[in-house]
Amino acid sequence: MAAPIFGTLINSLNIFVDTSRDTGKGDDANIQLSHNKISCTDGQVLKLALCEFNMYNNLYTVNNNNAKFRLTTNHNSGTPVELQIPHQNYATVGAIINAFGTAIGDRIAADEGNISVTSVVSTPAETITPAGTSDKIARITITFSGAHNLSSCLLQCFTTVSDSFALLGGDRIDDPTSTQSSFAIDFSTTNKLVITGLYPAQRSTETHVYLRSDVISNNIETASLSHASGPYNAHTLSSNILAKIPIGVEFINFTQSGPHDEFFVNLTQRSLSSLRLFLTDSRGRPLSRFMNSTSQTAAGSGTAQSTKGNLFFSATLRLDVVQRQAPHYLETPPIPRAIPGRFTGPLLNQNFGAPKI
Numbered sequence: 386m387a388a389p390i391f392g393t394l395i396n397s398l399n400i401f402v403d404t405s406r407d408t409g410k411g412d413d414a415n416i417q418l419s420h421n422k423i424s425c426t427d428g429q430v431l432k433l434a435l436c437e438f439n440m441y442n443n444l445y446t447v448n449n450n451n452a453k454f455r456l457t458t459n460h461n462s463g464t465p466v467e468l469q470i471p472h473q474n475y476a477t478v479g480a481i482i483n484a485f486g487t488a489i490g491d492r493i494a495a496d497e498g499n500i501s502v503t504s505v506v507s508t509p510a511e512t513i514t515p516a517g518t519s520d521k522i523a524r525i526t527i528t529f530s531g532a533h534n535l536s537s538c539l540l541q542c543f544t545t546v547s548d549s550f551a552l553l554g555g556d557r558i559d560d561p562t563s564t565q566s567s568f569a570i571d572f573s574t575t576n577k578l579v580i581t582g583l584y585p586a587q588r589s590t591e592t593h594v595y596l597r598s599d600v601i602s603n604n605i606e607t608a609s610l611s612h613a614s615g616p617y618n619a620h621t622l623s624s625n626i627l628a629k630i631p632i633g634v635e636f637i638n639f640t641q642s643g644p645h646d647e648f649f650v651n652l653t654q655r656s657l658s659s660l661r662l663f664l665t666d667s668r669g670r671p672l673s674r675f676m677n678s679t680s681q682t683a684a685g686s687g688t689a690q691s692t693k694g695n696l697f698f699s700a701t702l703r704l705d706v707v708q709r710q711a712p713h714y715l716e717t718p719p720i721p722r723a724i725p726g727r728f729t730g731p732l733l734n735q736n737f738g739a740p741k742i
Contacts, residue, residue: 392707392709393708394706395517395705395706395708396706397703397704397706398423398703398704399703400702401700401701402414402700402701403697404697405715407460410681410691410692410696411418411691411696412671412672412691412698413662413691414662415659417658421655422476422657422658423653423656423704423706424655424657425447426712427712428708428710428711430573430706430709431656431706431711432526432658433547433600433627433703434641434649435627435648435649435701435702436506436515436641436702437639437640437641438628438630438698439636439638439699439700440697440698442634442635442636442637443684443690444672444673445673446475446477446588447552447683448479448494450590450613450668450675451549451552451573451589451590452469452470452552452590453468453469453547454468454540454541454546454547454549454567455541455546456468456469456489456538456539456540458535459534459535459537460493460497460534463537463740465541466615467546468489468492469553470488470549472684475588477511477512477514477586478509478513478515478519478521479508479509479511481586482509482523482553482582482586485523485525486525487502487505487594490527491523493529494533495535497529497534500530500531500576501530504527504528505526506525506526506528508524521585521586521587522554522583522585523582524579524582525579525580525581529577531576531718532575532576533577535546535572537571538572539566539570540555540556540566540570540580541558541563544613545561545613546669548590549561551590552590553582553586554582554583554585554586554587555582555583556583568581568582569581578630590677591632591666591667593629593630593667594627595626595665596662597627597663597665598627598660599625599661600650601653602624602625602653603708604624605623606622607620607621608620608622610624610626627662629649639700646703657704672696682696684696
């Protein structure tokens with residue numbers, strides 16, 4: 386029998402996944418194949434590909450991973466206070482900027498004690514849609530009912546805290562001891578605080594959901610895709626990413642568009658008996674949660690969104706057995722049969738030779 390041509394598909398099967406009733410988490414599922422275990426032999430590899438993926442977008446664009454920033458003033462003796470924008474979806478950049486200014490004004494008023502916020506005026510306006518005419522630079526003027534008595538004021542977006550620098554258009558700060566401000570701040574007017582962003586703000590900080598697996602593969606990713614803030618000791622790492630799926634308004638879905646696999650991994654293992662599939666953001670964090678968080682909720686006030694709520698997905702995977710090379714086995718010539726001693730001797734060796742066996 387001739388050896389298979391390299392790259393020949395030997396076997397293929399679909400794995401249909403639905404995590405809505407999974408005994409674990411809807412965004413972190415362990416699938417046991419049990420007696421449906423798939424194996425390959427010498428010269429073959431297993432290839433796992435994503436054919437389609439679907440889930441409802443039950444996440445917030447402003448969440449734990451991009452809403453937090455730190456305010457440091459003389460009111461709190463130089464000790465940073467962590468503030469955040471309310472977690473929810475925002476229709477416009479202006480609405481996020483206004484919520485940012487309101488959080489700052491309320492905190493300063495509370496720290497001063499004898500004043501209140503009389504107005505928060507911000508641009509772009511909340512009515513400016515993403516397609517509207519605007520430079521999207523945050524400009525906030527907070528007016529107080531009395532003197533704010535600020536002699537120092539820092540607004541900082543640390544990468545160890547969240548991705549708020551990208552959301553709000555400020556400078557990213559990697560050094561946790563830095564005294565740099567992420568925004569331009571003017572508190573020279575007795576009862577006003579003016580905050581100006583440096584870059585265009587945006588409504589969200591994640592464009593894709595990352596589907597990852599625990600199978601050992603030969604894929605590669607940049608180090609930043611597995612850690613939010615570094616330090617990065619290498620440019621690239623072995624990757625556990627199976628696919629990245631674009632985030633839509635209502636759905637997060639993907640369908641393979643042609644005969645070739647957009648997302649696949651070639652397994653380095655010879656058999657597949659179990660499979661873990663889990664979702665993360667672009668920094669390897671659980672969706673809308675901190676790195677290594679044990680929380681079961683990405684959005685909402687409940688505590689069990691991924692176990693009893695609506696954080697789950699469905700997918701179709703294809704597992705192929707592919708012939709990659711022709712195996713070569715050690716082959717040696719057979720051991721020659723020796724002539725029995727009874728057929729050897731001086732007389733036999735003289736003229737007659739050894740008898741045939």
